[in-house]
Amino acid sequence: MTLTTYAGLSTGVYRRLNRTAVTADYNDALELVEAEINRRLALAPVRPMHTRATATLDAEYYVAPTGIIDVDSFAIDNEPILATTAQNIQAMFDGDDSEGQPRFYAQVGADFRLYPAPDASYTGALTYWSKVAGLSSVATTNWLSLAHPDVYFHGLLAHLAQEYFDDKMAEMQAPLFDMAVQKVLDAYPRRPDRAPRTDRDLMFGRTGFSILTG
Numbered sequence: 001m002t003l004t005t006y007a008g009l010s011t012g013v014y015r016r017l018n019r020t021a022v023t024a025d026y027n028d029a030l031e032l033v034e035a036e037i038n039r040r041l042a043l044a045p046v047r048p049m050h051t052r053a054t055a056t057l058d059a060e061y062y063v064a065p066t067g068i069i070d071v072d073s074f075a076i077d078n079e080p081i082l083a084t085t086a087q088n089i090q091a092m093f094d095g096d097d098s099e100g101q102p103r104f105y106a107q108v109g110a111d112f113r114l115y116p117a118p119d120a121s122y123t124g125a126l127t128y129w130s131k132v133a134g135l136s137s138v139a140t141t142n143w144l145s146l147a148h149p150d151v152y153f154h155g156l157l158a159h160l161a162q163e164y165f166d167d168k169m170a171e172m173q174a175p176l177f178d179m180a181v182q183k184v185l186d187a188y189p190r191r192p193d194r195a196p197r198t199d200r201d202l203m204f205g206r207t208g209f210s211i212l213t214g
Helices: 006-017 023-043 086-095 143-147 149-163 167-187
Strands: 050-057 061-063 068-076 104-108 111-115 122-130 198-204 207-213
Touching (some): 006 023, 086 104, 086 111, 149 167
Antiparallel strands (some): 061 111, 068 122
């Protein structure tokens, strides 16, 4: 048995609970555990969450990658695309709606809005911090389950013990889950601090406004 896989975790967890595996209960608990893991790691992303993607930028809106937490860098041919606010992007378009190579972006829901709107198809290099990919019967492992199976093991036991009204087990496993998550944070170098973003006044033709850059 291995605790690094979706099925192996199920076997190990239910063996510890001394119960027969219930797929629906297991999947519900898994979803809750992963939601809690992602909430905690989003506050201090670790190295395996750092992801690089190639972005095809050929329209005003670009769909952000699934699971993105925060952008680290965004560029076209090593020319940075700077972060700003949705309000500033709108003000730019109000002042000048011409097209060209994007120089600014703002996250709007699940999209990035670019300014100026691309006048051709550009290839962007995007590095970002991503959520931990969920486990399933199809996606049976991820970096966290392979390197830190104790996080899943103790988290699943804590949630399923609550589901089955085993308060003693839940009380024992919850702090073990907390400790396992903390060990993940301790296992990787800290995310380098970035200089705080500041307001800068930039002028574009006739329009002036404050732009937030990083």
